[in-house]
Amino acid sequence: MLVLANLLSARIKADIAVSAARALFEAGMRDSRSMARATWQERVDALGKGGYRRYDERTSTMLGEGAELLLDRYDGDLRRLREESDPAKALRRFPGIGPTGTDIFLRGVQVIWPEFHPYVDRKALDGARRLGLPASPEKLAGFVTRREVPLLADGLVHATLDKPMADAVLAAADRA
Incomplete structure (x- = not known):
């Protein structure tokens, strides 16, 4: 990881x-x-x-x-x-691991390191806001199972980084 x-x-x-x-x-x-x-x-x-x-x-x-x-x-x-x-902070001692790498790591390990659950970082929260979802890690975690939180957080990061994809998700939600 x-x-x-x-x-x-x-x-x-x-x-x-x-x-x-x-x-x-x-x-x-x-x-x-x-x-x-x-x-x-x-x-x-x-x-x-x-x-x-x-x-x-x-x-x-x-x-x-x-x-x-x-x-x-x-x-x-x-x-x-x-x-x-x-x-x-200890993670950032590793070469190449800064704030972004730390977020990626902690999003991924939160299932097996429960003290970090729910780990939904700033970039994922930006995606949640873009999609009109709550900007609270606890509320977002309530939408899915514990094991799915890293997947949700990763998807929300994609919504932050890929505006056309986020717009397509919003359009699909409007049609549903």
Whole structure:
């Protein structure tokens, strides 16, 4: 999830970021140890195979440094980050993870890290407002099951980023 948050937070299409994450996984970089053991070039090659070419060299460096940090500070177990007094702040210690990456990560892990439920960040709340939905994480979470909150939040982010899609959703709702 941390790798995906890193890739998705760059200015690159989401489908390319997901493809690059899949390519890293398929190349054997499935955890912090294997990511750290991989060479810089192996990471660049996997990112390129996934179509992630614009930031591949910089991202390879960040992924390697992030894997080393995870190994050194948390013994390779990201779940230990939860023990920090401020896990969101701790996430931003990882290269390439800023506020956007932190939001992406926490949206995704809230199902298994219940202390973050419901995690509906500012960008998702902007999408909710655009669609005429409540701008409250608790009210939005009430529309779906606990497991569906990350999907709802991701959809609301899409509504923020893609005005034509949001307009199509509103038009469909008017017709319904």
